Amino acid sequence: MSQSIGRAVEILRLVASSTDGKRLVDLQRETGLTKPTVHRILNALRGHGFIDQHEDSKRYTLGQEISMLGWSAGHQAYDLRDICADNMVEVAQRTGDTSFLSVRSGYDVVCLDRQSGSYPVKAFTIDVGNRRPIGVGAGGVVLLASLSEEERKDAYVAVKGRLDQFPAIDLKAIRHAVDRALDCGYALSNGFVLAEVRGIGVPIRNIEGRTVAALSLAAIKDRITPERLPELLTVLKAGASQIEQRLASAMQSKARGTA
Structure with missing residues (x-):
């Protein structure tokens, strides 16, 4: 479980590091993980609203839930x-x-x-x-x-x-x-x-x-x-x-x- 969480956090940070989003192939190359593993993690993060995917470019960007968490943290x-x-x-x-x-x-x-x-x-x-x-x-x-x-x-x-x-x-x-x-x-x-x-x-x-x-x-x-x-x-x-x-x-x- 801890390994999966670490991989998900790494992918979130890589997506956050790009101003125009990351492609699946970019994330696969930068993490060294297999394509199915990266895709599975991305789908899980999308399901929770942490990641969005643009229909046209297929690039992944941070989702609205990240902003909501940041807003909550700022008030605590x-x-x-x-x-x-x-x-x-x-x-x-x-x-x-x-x-x-x-x-x-x-x-x-x-x-x-x-x-x-x-x-x-x-x-x-x-x-x-x-x-x-x-x-x-x-x-x-x-x-x-x-x-x-x-x-x-x-x-x-x-x-x-x-x-x-x-x-x-x-x-x-x-x-x-x-x-x-x-x-x-x-x-x-x-x-x-x-x-x-x-x-x-x-x-x-x-x-x-x-x-x-x-x-x-x-x-x-x-x-x-x-x-x-x-x-x-x-x-x-x-x-x-x-x-x-x-x-x-x-x-x-x-x-x-x-x-």
Whole structure:
């Protein structure tokens, strides 16, 4: 049973990672499962409203039930995007660059929010709601570095075959960036997503000390230089610290409400 659930979750995440849906053959190739197995799981998910299939293209997309579950969850817990909103804007305003809020979903990273600063050349490396393999980009490196050593090994295996759309990066570069982040306490992405763009990121931790999100900046390379790095890190770390304080208050309020 646990294996079937794991396969269904993997398929849901793969479908969610595509803006225009996935074909059966895509899911078969990316999961390594047989066609009948993938088809059986898809039919089960469709039956519960978690997956839809478009009649014309035959592509699979997320179903309405996923939105309903998300809506219900949002009314039972704190909203991380709301908690971070003011600091996201502040980081973008103080630096002039683009700030990002990212969270981990399995072996993916999802962009929850993005705010642009005043500098005229924008570094929009990912859109809100989009996914990409964990370890790609500064936020992804932060979240990958937060995992245990055993979890990181599994993550490296999972993302190895998904880097084709990011020709500037490979598994060796991701490993190096993660090792560096573990040593320095922050992540640096140098052309991982776009050749002329750099990114830096720091963790956001909950009251238990667990990393729940990443706060990062992206800009053209001339904007993130060794000379400017300390200034940018100061802004990022201040923003993350304030978010952590709000997050702790939200978690304590929720705990009191359920006591």
